[in-house]
Amino acid sequence: MQQIPVNRVRSDSEIIERPQKFYVRLTEGRFQNWRRLVSGPLIIAFFLLAWLQWDGQPLLLFSFEERRIYLFGGQLSWHDLPLMAGLMIAGACLLFFMAVGWGRVWCGFACPQSIWTWLFIRIEQMTEGKASQRAKNDHLPLTGKRLLRRLAKHLLWLAFSFLTALTFTGYFLPVQELFVGFFTLDLSLAVWGWLISMAALTYVNAGLVREKICLHACPYSRFQGVMFDQHTRTVSYDAARGEPRRLRGKNGQDDLIPALNLAVAPMQTEMKKSAANDSSIADIKASAGDCVDCTICVQVCPAGIDIRDGLQAACIDCGACIDACDQVMDKIGKPRGLIRFASEVELARPAEEAGKQTLMRPKLAGYAAVMLLALGAVMLGFTQTKDLLLEIRRDRGALYTRLDNNQICNHYKIKVEGYQQGVQSVRISTTGLDGLTLYGDQSLNLDDNNAGWRAYRVCAPEPAGLTQEIRFIVETDGAQVPLSRIEKTTTFLTGSR
Ligand code: SF4
Ligand code: SF4
Secondary structure, eight states: OOOOOOOOOSOHHHHHOOOSOOOOOOOOSHHHHHHHHHHHHHHHHHHHHTTOEETTEESEEEETTTTEEEETTEEEEGGGHHHHHHHHHHHHHHHHHHHHHHSSHHHHHTOHHHHHHHHHHHHHHHHHOOHHHHHHHTTSOOOHHHHHHHHHHHHHHHHHHHHHHHHHHTTTSOHHHHHHHHHTTOOOHHHHHHHHHHHHHHIIIIIIITHHIIIIIOHHHHHHHHHOOTTOOEEEEOHHHHOSOOOOSSSTHHHHGGGGGSOOHHHHHHHHHHHHTTOOHHHHHHHOOSOOOOOHHHHTOTTOOOGGGOSOTTOOOOOHHHHHHHHHHHHHTOOSOSEEEEOHHHHHSOHHHHOOOOSOOHHHHHHHHHHHHHHHHHHHHHHTOOSEEEEEEEOSSOSOEEOTTSEEEEEEEEEEEEOOTTOOEEEEEEESSTTOEEESOSEEETTTSTTOEEEEEEEEEOOSSSEEEEEEEEEEOTTSSSOOEEEEEEEEEOOOO
C-alpha cells in the first residue's frame, strides 16, 4: 500500500494543541453557500419533523410509552429496531464512501456538531461583533455595553440549546405535551434532568469547546487517515503554486526566509540560494509564489489551523479557507484555487497528467457494495414487518386448575402489540378444543395499553391425553380496514394421568 507523502513542517503537538484562544472570522463564497444549502434544510427538518403529523399520527416518533416507532406514516415495533441498526450501517458506509472520495465533507457540511458551531458563531458575531472586534474587546474590562453584549450572547446560546434539547426530546416524547410541560414547569424530574443535560451538552459543545470535540472526542477524525488514499480530494493548499510566500513587509528577504519553511523542494532551494546570495528583492518578488501570507485562511478556520501546514486531523473540510483565499486571489489578480479540493495525485502533477479522479477504486467500490447490501437488507426487512404481534406465556403459579364441573382451566399471560395506522382495537379468541371457553378481555383497545401483559384463563371439559394444543387468535375488528390477523399455538395441560 502506498503511503500518502507528508511534509512535516511542525511537530504534532504544535499542530494539535493550540492553547491560544482564536476568533473565527466569518467569510462568504461558494462553499459557504453549499454549506448553507446542505445544512439549512437539515436544520429546518430537525426543528419541523418533530411537530409534523400524518393522518393524526406523528410523522417521526420513537415512543417509549407506546413501545412503537412512528415512521413517516407507518409504524414499527421495538422488535424492528435492528432495521434502524441496518440503516446506521448503511449510513456509516455512505460516510466512509464520501471520506474516501472527498475527505471529511460530512464533517464540514452536514455534521450537527459543525452546523451548531457555525450557528453559535453567527450568534457570537451578532451580539459581540466581528472576530477582530471580539479579539480587541477581550482584553478590555467587561463592563457596560460589553457586559450586556456578552450576557446577550450567552442567553441566546442557552435559549438555542434548550430549543435543541426540547426538539430532540420531542422525537421520543409527544412534542406538544413536552413544550407545554416545559413552559408550565410541569415535567417529571427525569425529563428535567435529561433536558438540562442535553441543553448543557449543546451549549458546551457548540459554544465553548467546538473544534476540540472534532479533534479529541470524535473517532472519525482519528481514523480518517486510514480511509484516505492518494486520489482522495481534501481541502489542500497548493504549496508548489503558493510558495515561497510573497513579501508582505519592507524588511526584504528577512520576511521571505521564514516563509520558506514548507518543502516544495527545487523551487524553494533555488529561492533560498537566491536569498543567501543576496539577490535583489525584485528578483525574489518576481519568483515568489501566489500566497501573500495574509493569513485570512487561518482566521476563517473554525478548527483554528493553518491549512498551509498540510493535511491535518483537525481539518473538517468545510471549505471556508478556500472561499477566503479565492477572494484574496481575486483581489491580487491571480487564478482562484490556491487552496482547493485536490488529491495528492492532483497536487503532485499538473492537472492534465493527474487525470480524472477515478471512482473505480477498491475502497470506494467496497464501501459502496457494503452500503448497497445493508440498504437492500433493510428494504427487505421493512417488507417483513408485522402489523400485529402476539406473545403467550403460561402462568407460572399453577399448571392447571380443575373445577367442580370437571372443567380443566389453564392460565396464560398474553401480550398483544399493534403497529397498524388507524387500528385501535383487536379481538382475541381461542380454538383447538371442544367446549373451549376464554375468560378475560376479548376486545382490546391498543391505544390504551399497547404491548401490555394481560391475564387470561382458558377452560374446557376435561380433554383426553396429558397435553393438548390450543390456538390464540388475534385479529383487528371487522370495521377496520385492512384486516390483520395473527395466531399462535400453545400447550393446554389436561390434568389426565
Ligand atoms: S488566504 Fe491564500 S493568500 Fe492568504 S495566507 Fe491563506 S493561502 Fe496565502
Ligand atoms: S483548514 Fe479550516 S477552514 Fe480550511 S477546510 Fe479545514 S477546517 Fe475548514
